[in-house]
Amino acid sequence: MTTNNNNKNVPKATFQRYPVYLKALRKLKKHGVERVMSKELAELVNIEPTTIRRDFSFLGNLGKQGYGYSVDRLVDIFNQQLGVDFDEKIILVGAGNLGRALMNYNKWDYVVGEIVCAFDRDESKIGMELYGVPVYSIDELEERIPSGCHIAILTITHGVQNTVDRLVECGITGIIDFTSKHFNVPKGVVVKSVDVVSSIQELVFESNSMNKKA
Numbered sequence: 001m002t003t004n005n006n007n008k009n010v011p012k013a014t015f016q017r018y019p020v021y022l023k024a025l026r027k028l029k030k031h032g033v034e035r036v037m038s039k040e041l042a043e044l045v046n047i048e049p050t051t052i053r054r055d056f057s058f059l060g061n062l063g064k065q066g067y068g069y070s071v072d073r074l075v076d077i078f079n080q081q082l083g084v085d086f087d088e089k090i091i092l093v094g095a096g097n098l099g100r101a102l103m104n105y106n107k108w109d110y111v112v113g114e115i116v117c118a119f120d121r122d123e124s125k126i127g128m129e130l131y132g133v134p135v136y137s138i139d140e141l142e143e144r145i146p147s148g149c150h151i152a153i154l155t156i157t158h159g160v161q162n163t164v165d166r167l168v169e170c171g172i173t174g175i176i177d178f179t180s181k182h183f184n185v186p187k188g189v190v191v192k193s194v195d196v197v198s199s200i201q202e203l204v205f206e207s208n209s210m211n212k213k214a
């Protein structure tokens with residue numbers, strides 16, 4: 001059991017379904033849907049409408065029956081219940097091949113937030129909108145970085161340490177690094193490195209050693 005904000009004891013199974021509902025509701029919100037019936041939501045999340053109605057009964061008064069639930073209201077409630085901010089403003093540095101692919105994807109499964117702007121040093125890209133994301137000059141990083149932004153995705157090829165230092169100065173505390181280049185960060189800054197090549201190498205190594213044992 002988990003006690004929620006309405007001081008109701010929520011069964012564990014119900015609580016575990018909250019992120020599933022939130023993801024579906026955020027998707028609906030993105031598509032401009034304002035109200036949703038439990039039956040419609042049931043089809044999206046593959047959970048019985050009766051289970052949904054029971055799960056929602058722990059959330060307090062959600063309005064008149066038969067009229068559908070307010071998507072906005074539910075998103076707010078689930079955000080609160082889960083105690084996380086799924087609206088991270090993420091910046092991307094390096095609007096090249098990989099950067100573009102990430103901007104094109106930019107749905108982040110409707111749960112983590114989205115890339116709000118990109119930075120590059122290439123004059124031909126500055127001022128463009130790529131998949132709806134504006135690209136600014138890296139020279140304007142300090143002026144353009146959105147307030148409250150803590151996460152940066154790094155997809156550049158040059159000057160990594162210098163760029164990281166500037167990002168940290170601007171308040172970035174989390175970096176998703178695709179560059180595979182070594183750089184230092186001060187304490188309190190978290191770096192998650194994504195390296196497809198290393199993953200393939202590990203995979204080859206593991207599958208070779210498994211085959212040797214067999």
Ligand SMILES: NC(=O)c1ccc[n+]([C@@H]2O[C@H](COP(=O)([O-])OP(=O)(O)OC[C@H]3O[C@@H](n4cnc5c(N)ncnc54)[C@H](O)[C@@H]3O)[C@@H](O)[C@H]2O)c1
Pocket residue numbers: 093094095096097098099119120121122125138155156157158159160163177178179180194195196197
């Ligand atoms: N981790 C992985 O699995 C993986 C896979 C592919 C590529 N990469 C790496 O990702 C990075 C990007 O690859 P790509 O193919 O998109 O390269 P790319 O050349 O297509 O794009 C790089 C972009 O970054 C910009 N740039 C470079 N240095 C900059 C700086 N200091 N400040 C601002 N903008 C800068 C360039 O102008 C360009 O637009 C490379 O470091 C590459 O090695 C990693």
